[in-house]
Amino acid sequence: MARQPPTKPRKNASQERSRATVDALVEATARILVRDGFEKASTNRIAEVAGVSVGSLYQYFPSKEALVAAVIDRHNEEIMGIVRAALAEVADLPIDKAVRKLVTVAIDAHRINPKLHRVLAEQIPRTGQLRDVEAYNREIQTLVRAYLESRRKEMRKVDLDVATFICVSAIEAIAHNTVLHGAEMLSEKMVRTLADETTRLVVGYLR
Amino acid sequence: MARQPPTKPRKNASQERSRATVDALVEATARILVRDGFEKASTNRIAEVAGVSVGSLYQYFPSKEALVAAVIDRHNEEIMGIVRAALAEVADLPIDKAVRKLVTVAIDAHRINPKLHRVLAEQIPRTGQLRDVEAYNREIQTLVRAYLESRRKEMRKVDLDVATFICVSAIEAIAHNTVLHGAEMLSEKMVRTLADETTRLVVGYLR
DNA sequence: ATGAAAAGCGAGCGAATGCTCACATTATAT
DNA sequence: ATATAATGTGAGCATTCGCTCGCTTTTCAT
Numbered sequence: 001m002a003r004q005p006p007t008k009p010r011k012n013a014s015q016e017r018s019r020a021t022v023d024a025l026v027e028a029t030a031r032i033l034v035r036d037g038f039e040k041a042s043t044n045r046i047a048e049v050a051g052v053s054v055g056s057l058y059q060y061f062p063s064k065e066a067l068v069a070a071v072i073d074r075h076n077e078e079i080m081g082i083v084r085a086a087l088a089e090v091a092d093l094p095i096d097k098a099v100r101k102l103v104t105v106a107i108d109a110h111r112i113n114p115k116l117h118r119v120l121a122e123q124i125p126r127t128g129q130l131r132d133v134e135a136y137n138r139e140i141q142t143l144v145r146a147y148l149e150s151r152r153k154e155m156r157k158v159d160l161d162v163a164t165f166i167c168v169s170a171i172e173a174i175a176h177n178t179v180l181h182g183a184e185m186l187s188e189k190m191v192r193t194l195a196d197e198t199t200r201l202v203v204g205y206l207r
Numbered sequence: 208m209a210r211q212p213p214t215k216p217r218k219n220a221s222q223e224r225s226r227a228t229v230d231a232l233v234e235a236t237a238r239i240l241v242r243d244g245f246e247k248a249s250t251n252r253i254a255e256v257a258g259v260s261v262g263s264l265y266q267y268f269p270s271k272e273a274l275v276a277a278v279i280d281r282h283n284e285e286i287m288g289i290v291r292a293a294l295a296e297v298a299d300l301p302i303d304k305a306v307r308k309l310v311t312v313a314i315d316a317h318r319i320n321p322k323l324h325r326v327l328a329e330q331i332p333r334t335g336q337l338r339d340v341e342a343y344n345r346e347i348q349t350l351v352r353a354y355l356e357s358r359r360k361e362m363r364k365v366d367l368d369v370a371t372f373i374c375v376s377a378i379e380a381i382a383h384n385t386v387l388h389g390a391e392m393l394s395e396k397m398v399r400t401l402a403d404e405t406t407r408l409v410v411g412y413l414r
Numbered sequence: 415a416t417g418a419a420a421a422g423c424g425a426g427c428g429a430a431t432g433c434t435c436a437c438a439t440t441a442t443a444t
Numbered sequence: 445a446t447a448t449a450a451t452g453t454g455a456g457c458a459t460t461c462g463c464t465c466g467c468t469t470t471t472c473a474t
Binding site: 037038039122123124125126127158159162163165166169170172173174177193194197198200201202204205 | 244245246329330331332333334365366369370372373376377379380381384400401404405407408409411412
Binding site for chain 1: 460461462463464465470471472
């Protein structure tokens with residue numbers, strides 16, 4: 001049978017061993033990012049830490065960017081899972097209850113892996129493949145907008161797009177800054193206070 | 208006279224020619240950042256674009272980081288100039304008038320050089336020397352807090368630090384996202400709407 | 415058992431980068 | 445005019461990095 005030269009399978013993992021390799025590579029990338037920062041994350045080092053050869057690395061990831069993108073994606077999926085769940089859970093609640101929940105969730109989501117979150121926010125240049133973070137932002141925007149639309153009667157008259165933009169930006173920034181500045185030693189009391197205040201900010205604005 | 212070996216003056220510019228060299232280097236760095244992004248900004252290229260030799264570059268800047276830091280600093284000083292002026296101008300105004308002015312100024316400040324702003328925000332890893340951006344944030348925080356303190360009677364009872372953090376984070380994020388998403392083609396009408404809404408958000412929160 | 419596909423290996427290439435250093439030119443003071 | 449300091453030059457060193465390729469080992473269907 002005339003086969004195409006099997007020199008370049010490139011990419012997909014089918015056997016279990018290779019899936020483990022891929023996992024090890026992504027995990028190693030994340031660990032290096034957290035421990036040593038973006039600059040120290042060379043492909044050679046990632047392969048070494050993963051206990052894998054560089055050659056194997058390039059069987060599954062076409063570039064260093066792809067590796068970092070995989071880490072970002074994994075982290076964003078974790079966050080989005082929580083956010084999607086919260087938004088579903090909140091769909092039938094009145095605005096004040098809903099906003100409180102969403103604010104809390106936003107802060108919690110940013111606290112999942114604060115060190116990684118910090119590195120991703122501060123050290124990763126959003127270039128080439130890495131620019132797709134915006135997609136997640138757009139999804140959140142859409143979901144929140146849909147919720148607000150369903151609760152329009154509780155709100156004053158506002159342009160929904162503008163209101164969504166304002167609310168999401170504000171909540172996101174406060175959650176983000178809270179985690180970045182406070183590092184990990186955030187008293188639960190402080191978190192509660194910030195959640196209360198942010199809720200007040202947003203709810204007061206919407207109606 | 209026994210002098211210290213004049214082999215390593217390093218750094219300070221005293222004659223006019225050298226000050227021009229320093230300027231050219233910073234300007235070239237900024238231009239490369241805007242035109243080609245952070246990755247393409249090598250010291251050799253910066254020197255070339257500045258019409259200066261690499262050697263001269265290293266007489267005034269100990270590293271590539273220092274060069275980028277200088278660009279960031281110049282840009283931040285521009286912004287801080289505007290913000291400081293606005294805060295002074297606003298010191299005797301009531302909260303609603305003051306907030307409106309500050310929100311407008313925040314957006315305008317981010318629009319000074321949107322392309323550079325975007326590169327600095329998206330592509331520059333905040334590492335080593337570059338971490339000092341936080342200092343500007345702290346100054347703004349302090350100035351705003353002082354204003355709010357002087358206007359405490361117009362406000363509800365709040366922890367001033369918390370309120371400052373919330374307001375600054377929100378305003379900054381909205382201004383930032385506005386400029387980043389809308390690029391440069393932002394209708395004046397849209398800007399005004401966003402300023403109005405943000406003002407409402409913040410003023411409603413404070414009292 | 416066997417052969418082919420899948421997975422893994424790692425020395426090392428070519429390119430780029432940050433930076434140095436031995437030297438040349440210009441400015442300043444006497 | 446001359447000496448000294450200030451400023452400027454650029455070829456090239458040392459290093460690192462992303463990545464390739466010829467090869468070996470493992471897995472699996474038959």
